[in-house]
Amino acid sequence: MINQQYGRALQKLIKSKELRPAEVSRKTGIGQGSLSKILNGQTLPSLDQLDSILSVLHISLSEYDFFLNNFTHNYEEEILTDISRSYFADNKAKLEEIYQEATTYGYRWLALAAKSCLGSLTESEQLEISDFLMGLEIWTFYELSLLSLTVESLSPVLISSIIHGLQKKEKKLILRHKYRRLLIQITCWGEITCILANKQKEAHDCFTYAKILISDYERDLYARNLYHFTEGLYAYYYSFGEPEKKAAGLEEMKKVIEIFDWLESRNIAKHYQRFLDTRIFAEKVDK
Secondary structure, eight states: OHHHHHHHHHHHHHHHTTOOHHHHHHHHOOOHHHHHHHHTTSSOOOHHHHHHHHHHHTOOHHHHHHHHTTTSOOHHHHHHHHHHHHHHTTOHHHHHHHHHHHHHTTOHHHHHHHHHHHSOOOHHHHHHHHHHHHTOSSOOHHHHHHHHHHGGGSOHHHHHHHHHHHHHHOGGGGGSHHHHHHHHHHHHHHHHHHHHTTOHHHHHHHHHHHHHHHTTOOSOHHHHHHHHHHHHHHHHHTOTTOHHHHHHHHHHHHHHHHHHHHTTOHHHHHHHHHHIIIIIIHHHHHO
């Protein structure tokens, strides 16, 4: 059980730091009874409790994730990485292969992630995955990766609801580099989905949260570049009869693609160029 896995890992780390549970309880403010239940696998720690314990141990959340998986990336995370890589490369054959394999071996969430990247999810599948994600007590890299790969298949209402839930629950996640990057990707891709569905309120909610996440965050060029792409898309669709604003939005998106290409992120550049070709330029031809 995941409770026991968390508990055993924390016990080992506390012992390796030559600390006693009573010391951890005193330094974190977590009652000895509550801490005992966490360490014995009777209950999962909340994110605040986990963060407090790891702070005392001088261990980051990402390092803890790695330790939790015996210093390896587990199968699910490896497959999610393969799905993401195949998605950007537009490798539909590989995505179909992953979907079939995940379905065969009972990895339901991986199957839905692959299917989402292939096209879209049914309404019942959207509800299934959103119910799972919204019911989480603790978000790890796995769940955030899963959301990032399925958010484009969710309805704007579901996207907005999940984003609001993340804002309330997981404020401390933004302090961790790899989690913050995923949160930015989720909000930006969620914003794109809402814009294309012509749901401005939900798109603006995503845009506002993305702006908060990106502020004072200069280290990650991918995340910042992605934010500027969605900023351009928002300006393009919501120019409200101002041709200069619409043109500026399009130029911002083009510039982002040029930067990705210059950084030699070829598949990412091609991915967003395909988006422009199919969503923007194709619309112009139709008109």
